[in-house]
Amino acid sequence: MSGPILSVRKLAVTFAQGGGPDIPAVEGASFDVGAGETVAIVGESSSGKSVTAMALLGLLPAGAGTVVSGQALFRRDGENAVDLLALPDRAMRAIRGRDISMVFQDPMTSLNPVLTIGEQIAEVLMTHDGLTRRQAQAMAIEMLARVGLRDPGQIVAHYPGQLSGGMRQRVMIAIALACRPRLLIADEPTTALDVTVQAQILALLRGLQAEMGMAIIFITHNIGVVAQVADRIVVMYSGQVVENAPVRDALDSPLMPYSRVLFRTVPTYDAVLARRQRLPTIPGHVPDPRHRPQGCTFHPRCAHFRPGVCDGFRPSLESARSGHEVRCVRWEEIARG
Amino acid sequence: MKIRTASTGMVMVVVLAFACVVLPLLLPFDPLEIDLHHRFLPPLSGSHVLGTDEIGRDTLVRLLVGARTSLLIGLSAMALSTLTGCLTGGLTGFYGGWTRRVLMRIVDSVLCFPTIFLLLTLASFGQPGALTIVGIVSLVAWMEVSRVVDGQVRALRGREFVVAVEAMGASAAHMLLRELLPNITGAIIVVSTLNVARAILMEAYVSYLGNGIQPPQPSLGAMLNDAQEYLRPDPWLAILPGLVIAVAVIGLNFIGDGLRVAVDPRQGRRA
Amino acid sequence: MTDTFVSRLARMVVTLAIVSVTGFLLLHLAPGDPLAQFALSPGMTETQLGMIRHQMGLDVPLPVQYLVWVKGLLFGDWGRSFRDHQPVLTIIFGHLGATLELAGTASLLATWAGASMGVYGAFRQGSRGDTMMTILSVVLLSIPTFWFGLVFISLFSVRLGWLPSGNIHTVGGAFSPGDYLRHLFLPAIVLALGSTAIWSRYTRNAVAEVLGQDYIRTARAKGLSPRRIRYRHVLRNALLPMITLAGLQFPTLLSGALVTETVFTWPGIGRLFLDSLEYRDYPVAMGILMFSAVLATFGSILTDALYAVADPRLRVSRQ
Ligand SMILES: Nc1ncnc2c1ncn2[C@@H]1O[C@H](COP(=O)(O)OP(=O)(O)O)[C@@H](O)[C@H]1O
Ligand SMILES: [Mg+2]
Numbered sequence: 001m002s003g004p005i006l007s008v009r010k011l012a013v014t015f016a017q018g019g020g021p022d023i024p025a026v027e028g029a030s031f032d033v034g035a036g037e038t039v040a041i042v043g044e045s046s047s048g049k050s051v052t053a054m055a056l057l058g059l060l061p062a063g064a065g066t067v068v069s070g071q072a073l074f075r076r077d078g079e080n081a082v083d084l085l086a087l088p089d090r091a092m093r094a095i096r097g098r099d100i101s102m103v104f105q106d107p108m109t110s111l112n113p114v115l116t117i118g119e120q121i122a123e124v125l126m127t128h129d130g131l132t133r134r135q136a137q138a139m140a141i142e143m144l145a146r147v148g149l150r151d152p153g154q155i156v157a158h159y160p161g162q163l164s165g166g167m168r169q170r171v172m173i174a175i176a177l178a179c180r181p182r183l184l185i186a187d188e189p190t191t192a193l194d195v196t197v198q199a200q201i202l203a204l205l206r207g208l209q210a211e212m213g214m215a216i217i218f219i220t221h222n223i224g225v226v227a228q229v230a231d232r233i234v235v236m237y238s239g240q241v242v243e244n245a246p247v248r249d250a251l252d253s254p255l256m257p258y259s260r261v262l263f264r265t266v267p268t269y270d271a272v273l274a275r276r277q278r279l280p281t282i283p284g285h286v287p288d289p290r291h292r293p294q295g296c297t298f299h300p301r302c303a304h305f306r307p308g309v310c311d312g313f314r315p316s317l318e319s320a321r322s323g324h325e326v327r328c329v330r331w332e333e334i335a336r337g
Numbered sequence: 338m339k340i341r342t343a344s345t346g347m348v349m350v351v352v353l354a355f356a357c358v359v360l361p362l363l364l365p366f367d368p369l370e371i372d373l374h375h376r377f378l379p380p381l382s383g384s385h386v387l388g389t390d391e392i393g394r395d396t397l398v399r400l401l402v403g404a405r406t407s408l409l410i411g412l413s414a415m416a417l418s419t420l421t422g423c424l425t426g427g428l429t430g431f432y433g434g435w436t437r438r439v440l441m442r443i444v445d446s447v448l449c450f451p452t453i454f455l456l457l458t459l460a461s462f463g464q465p466g467a468l469t470i471v472g473i474v475s476l477v478a479w480m481e482v483s484r485v486v487d488g489q490v491r492a493l494r495g496r497e498f499v500v501a502v503e504a505m506g507a508s509a510a511h512m513l514l515r516e517l518l519p520n521i522t523g524a525i526i527v528v529s530t531l532n533v534a535r536a537i538l539m540e541a542y543v544s545y546l547g548n549g550i551q552p553p554q555p556s557l558g559a560m561l562n563d564a565q566e567y568l569r570p571d572p573w574l575a576i577l578p579g580l581v582i583a584v585a586v587i588g589l590n591f592i593g594d595g596l597r598v599a600v601d602p603r604q605g606r607r608a
Numbered sequence: 609m610t611d612t613f614v615s616r617l618a619r620m621v622v623t624l625a626i627v628s629v630t631g632f633l634l635l636h637l638a639p640g641d642p643l644a645q646f647a648l649s650p651g652m653t654e655t656q657l658g659m660i661r662h663q664m665g666l667d668v669p670l671p672v673q674y675l676v677w678v679k680g681l682l683f684g685d686w687g688r689s690f691r692d693h694q695p696v697l698t699i700i701f702g703h704l705g706a707t708l709e710l711a712g713t714a715s716l717l718a719t720w721a722g723a724s725m726g727v728y729g730a731f732r733q734g735s736r737g738d739t740m741m742t743i744l745s746v747v748l749l750s751i752p753t754f755w756f757g758l759v760f761i762s763l764f765s766v767r768l769g770w771l772p773s774g775n776i777h778t779v780g781g782a783f784s785p786g787d788y789l790r791h792l793f794l795p796a797i798v799l800a801l802g803s804t805a806i807w808s809r810y811t812r813n814a815v816a817e818v819l820g821q822d823y824i825r826t827a828r829a830k831g832l833s834p835r836r837i838r839y840r841h842v843l844r845n846a847l848l849p850m851i852t853l854a855g856l857q858f859p860t861l862l863s864g865a866l867v868t869e870t871v872f873t874w875p876g877i878g879r880l881f882l883d884s885l886e887y888r889d890y891p892v893a894m895g896i897l898m899f900s901a902v903l904a905t906f907g908s909i910l911t912d913a914l915y916a917v918a919d920p921r922l923r924v925s926r927q
Contacts, residue, residue, distance in 0.1 A: 059828055063734070096831035104829075109822040114844050114920055123840070124830045159920040175830065342743070442619070446626035449901045451863035457885055458631070458893075461638040534750065541752045542867060546882065558752075565758055565871070572762040579755035586750035594746070 004032035005182055005215055006056075009071040011085070013048075013055050016065035021290045025051040027239045028070070030317065033183065038209070038216040040230035040247070042223070042262070044286050048239040049219045053185045056084055057102055058092045074100070076182065098128040101176035105188040107168035111160035117144070118156030121175050128179045143174040148204055166197035170204065177208060184209075185217045190225065202228060223263065227251060235259045238287050238297040241317060245324040255326040255335055258282075258298045296328065304334050343595020349588030353581070357405040366395035368402045368555050377571045390560075390574055391567055399555035404581050406556050407537045410470055411585075414536035417475035419529045422482020427513050429483070430490025437487070444480045452477060453546075456539060460548035470549050474536045485528050489521040523600035527593055534589035541582055557582050616912070620905045627901040628681075628894075632674050635890050642666070642690045642888040664690060677891075681898065687891035689884075696895040700877065706776055707876030710868070711861045713792060714799035721800070722807020723850070727843070729808070730815035741808060748805035753864055757798045757871035764794060774873035795872040799864050803857060810853050814846040821845070848919050855911025858904050 013026040026048040033039045041049050054060050055068050073081040076099055084092070084100075096102075104110045112120060121143055122136035131139060137156065144152030147170040160168055169189060176184055186205065190198035206229060209216060218229055226233060226247065233250040235243040235258065243256040254260045261282050284301035287293055293300055295311035302310065315329045328334070361368070365384065371392045378388040380396075387396040429437040447455065456473055463469035493499055494517075502516050518525075543549040544558025552559060557578045564574035641647075642664065643657055661667050665676060680687055686696035725745075729738040765773035771794050772778065777787050818824065819842060827841045866878030873879070877896055884892035 057829060059825060093831045093833065096829055098831060102829040104822060104826065106822060110826045112823040112827065112841055112845070114848075114918075115840070116920075123832060123836070127830070127832055127836070161921045172826075175826075442622055443626065445619075446623045446630070449623060449627050449859065449904050450631075450897065451859045451866065451900060453863040453866050454881065454897060454900070457882070458634045458638065461640060461885065462634075538750075538752055542754070545752070545754055546867070546870065561752075561755060561758065565761075568758065568762040568766050572759075572766070575755070575758040575762060579751060579759065582755070583747070583751045587747055590746050590750050 003034075003075070005035045005075050006033040006217075007071075007073040007081070008032070008052075008056070009073075011052060011055060011070035011072060012068070013051050013060065014067045016067065018065070023289045024292075025239055025289060026055065029236070029239075029241045031234045031241060031244055033215050033217060034231075035182070036209070036213050036215055037231045038218055038229050039232045039234055040218045040220060040226040041234045041236060042220060042226055043236035044282070045221075046286055046289075047236040049236055050187055052236070053102065053187050053217065053219060056185065057096055057100060058084070058087070058089075059102075074183070094128070097124045097176075097181075098179040099181050100183045100185065101179070101181040102185045102187065103169070103172050103176050103189045106192045107165050107172055108192065110172055111168055113160055115159070116156065117158050117160065117163070117171050121156075121171070121178055124175055124178050139178065140174075143178050144171070146208070147171070147174045147177075148200075149174075165193055166200065169193060169197075169201055173201075173204065173208070177212065177214070180212055181214055183215045183217065185219070187219045188221065189218075191221060198225075205229070223251075235262065238292055239289060240297065240327060241325075242298070242327045243325065244317070245326075249324055253335075255320055255324070255331045256298075256328045257302050257304050257334060260334075261303075304330055306330060340595060340598075342591045343598075346588040346591025346593075346595065349584050350592065353404060353584050353588065354408060357401040357408065361398055361401050361405070364395070364398050364401075366398045368394065368398045369553050370394060377567070379571070380573055380577075387577060388571070388573055390563065390571075396574065396577060399560060400557070400577055400581050403555040403557045403560055403578065404585065406467060406550060406554075407540055407582070407585060410467055410474070410540050411533040411536040411589075413471045414474040414478060414539075415529050415533045417471065418478040418532055418536075419482050419525065421475065421479035422484075422528075423486050423518065423525065425479070426483035426486025426488075427490055427518065430487040431494065431509065431513055431517070433491070440483070440487075444484065447477075447480060452539070453542060456543050457546060457548055460543055465548055465551050467550060470540050470543060473543070474539045477539065478532050478535060481532065482525070482528050485524055486521065489524050490517050493517055493520055523596075527597045527600055530589055530593035530596060534586045534593065537582065537585055537589070616909060620909065623905060624898070624901055628678065628898060629674070631894055631897045632677065633670075635888075635893055636670055636673070638888075640888045642890060645691070645887060677894065686895045686898075689892050690889045691884075691887055691892075696891045699880065699892055700895055700899055703875060703877045703880045706874060707862075707865050707869070707878060709792065710795055710799060710874060710876060711865050713796040714864075714868075715803060715857060715861055717796060717800040718803035718807055719854070722804040723811045725804070725808035726811025726813075727815055727846075729812040730819060731838070733816060738812075741812070745805040745808045748801050752867075753798055753802050754867050754871045756801055757795070757868060760794050760798060761871070774871075776875055795868050795874055798871070799861070799868040802864055803861065806857070806860070807853065811846065811850060814849040815842060817849075818842050818845045848915065851914050851918060852911055855907045855914075858907040859900070862900050862904075 009030050011026055011029040012024070015023040015025060017023060029048070029052055031039065041052065043049055051060065056072050060066050060068065068085055070085060072084040074084050074095070075081040082091070082095075084095070087095070111117075118137055118140045121140035122131075122133065125131045125136040125139050126133065140156050141152045144155050149155055149167060149170055155163070155167075155171075160171070163171065172189075184205075189205070190201050193201060202225060205216070208214075216229070218225075220226060230247045233243070233245060233247050234241055235250075235254075235256065237258050243250065243254060243259045245254075250259065251263055254263050282301060287297055287300070293311065295313055296302070296315050299305045299310040305311075309329060315327050317325050317327045320326050320331060371394060372389065373392060375389050376391055380386065380388045382388055387400065389395055390399070425440055429440045455477055459473035459476060460469065463472065490513075499512065499516055502512055507516070540549060540556065541558035541561070544556045545562045547562060550556035550559050552563070560578040561575060564571075564578070567574055643660060643666075646652055646660055647657060658667070665673060668676075677687060684697075686700075688695055689699055725741045729741040732738045761773045764771045772791050773794075774791075776791055777783055778791075781787060824837065824841055827837045832841075862878070865876060866881060868874065869876045869878040870882060877900075881893060881896045883889070884896070
């Protein structure tokens with residue numbers, strides 16, 4: 001591997017509300033994704049995971065209220081890196097769906113109800129790879145077979161309404177991978193599905209990754225899933241990255257108190273793998289992004305809170321050991337116990 | 338943006354209402370006073386601020402009195418149709434079943450008639466005049482209210498607090514009047530406001546077609562009817578009543594649309 | 609599917625029955641007498657009036673009159689006008705063409721202009737242009753159409769003398785397409801104004817609704833061109849609710865046509881209806897009422913059929 005294919009630096013997203021205070025949805029998020037690597041982004045709801053993903057692809061609502069800053073360097077094969085956040089529309093469109101694809105949470109609403117499955121796969125290929133309609137349709141059938149759908153020749157002519165949720169998510173994956181992207185962003189791709197279907201979709205994604213070699217940013221609530229698929233875990237809390245470490249390291253010895261509670265009920269990597277548990281609920285609430293606490297944003301819920309230390313200034317993300325970053329002023333004391 | 342249009346609407350309606358109540362008392366003319374020496378005066382001619390009509394009556398006074406009639410008709414028709422609509426919609430929404438099916442069939446059938454056909458046919462019943470118009474306009478307008486109330490009551494019916502009250506043995510009347518209706522006043526106010534606007538428009542149509550307020554009493558629609566014969570000598574006679582109608586109806590519609598947002602922010606953002 | 613179709617048909621029959629009974633009752637119970645026109649002629653005796661009354665079928669009880677009329681209706685004999693004794697259907701069809709030309713032109717204009725305005729606004733939500741469109745729609749819906757008619761006549765016909773102020777063609781002149789179009793122009797525009805506003809509001813909401821859907825985000829994530837997203841994804845979906853509006857527009861257009869025809873002395877169904885009301889010409893008035901009710905219900909059935917063709921979700925459930 002020759003350096004990361006995606007390198008996010010100080011990504012910040014703010015939504016200005018007409019009248020009310022601004023919403024800083026993401027504040028200075030930084031992380032890398034290596035080629036062929038799977039990075040899991042975990043965190044409670046509304047911690048800024050989806051906004052981070054959408055910002056990378058330029059999919060946030062375009063209005064004047066949305067302010068995105070920072071840098072996201074993306075490298076295609078043998079080319080200089082481009083900054084995704086600074087690309088003009090046209091160049092960004094050329095990357096979307098071809099070099100970086102996205103799979104969304106709810107397969108029931110993410111496909112266009114009035115176009116056939118075949119059309120929805122074919123149009124990416126026609127747009128990016130310049131295939132003719134006929135070639136694209138043939139390729140669509142091939143993709144449907146690859147994502148494990150039986151009778152792909154029939155399914156191309158179906159409409160989304162005729163397929164089950166799991167089948168639709170397979171179709172979404174077929175669309176996302178049709179142009180062989182280098183990076184796939186999967187935003188809670190299994191959350192809306194039944195448990196058995198979840199497992200199938202995960203297995204499918206891992207199989208396809210082994211086959212096609214793309215990197216994956218995997219956004220999830222499900223710690224069990226993380227242990228199965230991720231090489232690295234990025235923990236987000238109220239718009240910030242609070243911990244970033246290789247998966248085994250993160251699950252076995254989390255440093256940030258938030259991650260510790262997050263992984264508490266699932267203490268070890270192997271136990272996690274075995275039990276596939278969901279994120280435990282943590283007492284208290286994720287702070288309203290418009291009124292975040294002073295200092296460490298987690299301090300009101302933190303068992304290790306120390307007045308005067310934790311509520312003074314925002315801790316920065318510091319390197320604890322090689323490849324393991326944490327945002328907590330007291331991480332060393334806490335680790336010592 | 339919505340808030341601003343709502344307050345603009347409020348200002349328009351309040352100013353118009355104030356003007357047509359107070360100004361006629363201050364002006365030195367009677368709306369029925371004929372003055373054959375001063376016919377077809379254009380606006381801004383001496384003491385006749387907006388000129389005079391084909392028999393020398395002061396246009397401004399007639400406009401104001403006509404607008405007063407229109408507003409009164411609109412408000413009364415609104416009151417009547419809101420009452421009817423709440424009653425029918427409340428009952429059908431509450432009981433559902435056959436009552437509901439019958440009512441909706443009737444509503445559908447009535448909507449099958451083009452509105453003007455209905456208004457004109459109904460108008461041929463009573464003596465043409467303000468009361469008749471109030472009656473026929475409410476006969477046409479209650480359905481809208483009924484539909485809205487029916488939908489809202491049905492939606493609320495299954496909610497916990499209603500179910501809880503029902504479990505405690507509350508009577509149907511108590512639930513409807515005490516629990517359900519207070520919760521949908523917002524929606525009712527919105528339809529009602531828009532209904533005032535619609536009623537004013539309907540009055541204009543009916544009077545214009547000769548079945549409403551009868552001459553010599555001024556009404557905005559009737560003035561337009563008169564005016565079309567005199568487009569050549571005096572187009573103002575046609576232009577001005579239309580503008581007054583526009584001020585009243587636009588104002589009310591703005592208020593209604595703004596209130597709709599206040600009542601249902603989700604819908605407002607989409608609309 | 610067949611089940612819903614049958615129940616639709618049943619509901620349509622019920623609706624038409626209610627329309628016919630109410631209409632019949634309303635007209636016949638309303639004050640005024642169709643014989644008034646004859647009673648005024650000199651030398652008319654009570655006996656003669658009685659004979660006329662008998663010939664018109666007005667001397668039997670109302671329910672009998674209704675049944676006689678319904679029977680005729682079902683067998684294609686819609687009765688004869690009290691005024692000139694022509695068959696009702698002949699009279700209606702004689703006036704229908706003019707109304708269809710006027711209403712057809714107007715609805716084409718309105719759909720085109722209104723849909724364009726709505727799409728424009730929805731794609732620029734919150735912009736100044738969008739606000740202007742919204743306000744314009746409210747204004748158009750707040751002013752009675754006939755007022756626009758009067759103002760246009762006073763400006764374009766009386767003041768400027770560019771366009772005729774009424775009739776379908778120049779009185780006494782030979783028919784020519786140019787002359788016809790000149791006469792059609794103002795009434796068609798006036799009739800279109802109200803529907804344009806409705807179309808504009810409706811389209812804007814339909815398109816805005818679609819724009820907020822997840823599958824549009826998917827389309828953007830696929831890197832499709834804005835053009836393709838707009839036509840393939842947004843408008844295709846927004847078209848569905850618009851079909852419904854097209855079906856619902858029928859009674860509205862007819863109402864509008866009635867008024868517009870009055871302003872512009874356009875010899876169509878609307879004016880015929882007004883005249884027949886005035887003369888208590890029951891057969892003609894009832895004929896028009898039933899005719900428009902039938903058209904309106906067929907309109908809504910046609911809408912459903914179109915919808916079923918256009919929406920794959922419905923096509924699927926039928927299989
Ligand atoms: N378009 C938007 N406008 C305003 N606020 C938004 C918007 N999208 C997301 N947010 C806010 O940003 C925060 C992060 O949201 P999100 O990234 O969706 O969280 P999650 O981690 O659950 O994916 C939330 O507080 C959310 O309310
Ligand atoms: Mg999310």
